[in-house]
Amino acid sequence: MKILNLYACLGGNRYKWDEVTDIEVTAVEWDEELARLYQERFPNDKVIVTDAHQYLLDHYQEYDFIWSSPPCPTHSKARYWGFGKNGKKPIYPDMKLYEEIIFLEYHFKGKYVVENVNPYYEPMLNPKKRKRHHYWANFLLPSILSDRNDTNLVQDSSIKALSEFHKYDFTKYKGEQRRLKIARNLVDYEAGRTILETACGIIKQTIPNQTNLF
Ligand SMILES: C[S@@+](CC[C@H](N)C(=O)[O-])C[C@H]1O[C@@H](n2cnc3c(N)ncnc32)[C@H](O)[C@@H]1O
Numbered sequence: 490m491k492i493l494n495l496y497a498c499l500g501g502n503r504y505k506w507d508e509v510t511d512i513e514v515t516a517v518e519w520d521e522e523l524a525r526l527y528q529e530r531f532p533n534d535k536v537i538v539t540d541a542h543q544y545l546l547d548h549y550q551e552y553d554f555i556w557s558s559p560p561c562p563t564h565s566k567a568r569y570w571g572f573g574k575n576g577k578k579p580i581y582p583d584m585k586l587y588e589e590i591i592f593l594e595y596h597f598k599g600k601y602v603v604e605n606v607n608p609y610y611e612p613m614l615n616p617k618k619r620k621r622h623h624y625w626a627n628f629l630l631p632s633i634l635s636d637r638n639d640t641n642l643v644q645d646s647s648i649k650a651l652s653e654f655h656k657y658d659f660t661k662y663k664g665e666q667r668r669l670k671i672a673r674n675l676v677d678y679e680a681g682r683t684i685l686e687t688a689c690g691i692i693k694q695t696i697p698n699q700t701n702l703f
């Protein structure tokens with residue numbers, strides 16, 4: 490199964506995918522340090538350092554499943570609540586999120602999921618809300634994506650707590666972004682696995698005579 494993992498970060502969503510089916514993953518991330526660490530974590534994936542938004546447009550037809558996690562800061566409640574503090578000016582929400590959803594919905598023949606945080610405004614295009622994330626997909630998502638308990642992270646979202654939860658040592662990151670911001674970016678790997686499993690199940694159902702697709 491050929492998978493495109495856009496805005497890959499450290500592959501929180503991708504961590505358990507090898508347990509689901511045989512996969513060939515291309516990951517796109519423009520922070521070179523994150524791309525280096527992603528490659529170290531997933532040596533069999535092809536990692537490309539470039540703009541994920543443009544890469545989607547140029548290469549979507551090459552994949553069976555596409556996961557996209559566009560950056561969330563311009564949509565997040567935290568950023569909205571921060572406007573006005575320390576001279577922070579309001580900014581436009583980055584509409585590339587919705588560009589990608591509409592593009593995938595109308596042009597992509599495979600299965601896709603786009604993930605983002607719960608925004609400070611009423612979200613557009615009918616996402617499914619699961620815990621602190623919103624998902625837009627062209628297949629039905631289970632109502633529970635993960636039964637891992639992340640309530641501790643609300644009280645203690647330290648690097649240490651996040652490292653334990655995501656099974657990754659974030660102190661390895663030596664790049665320019667804030668470590669804590671990066672650690673908070675990752676999707677729960679159990680949710681990532683459930684979503685890929687669901688997509689695989691649906692793809693198999695649509696080809697009933699084929700017992701082993703991938
Ligand atoms: C929300 S995080 C993705 C989290 C990821 N899905 C996970 O579960 O680990 C977004 C990532 O996109 C990267 N990024 C932001 N803009 C980008 C762009 N235009 N092209 C490629 N990567 C980008 C950031 O460096 C960050 O690592």
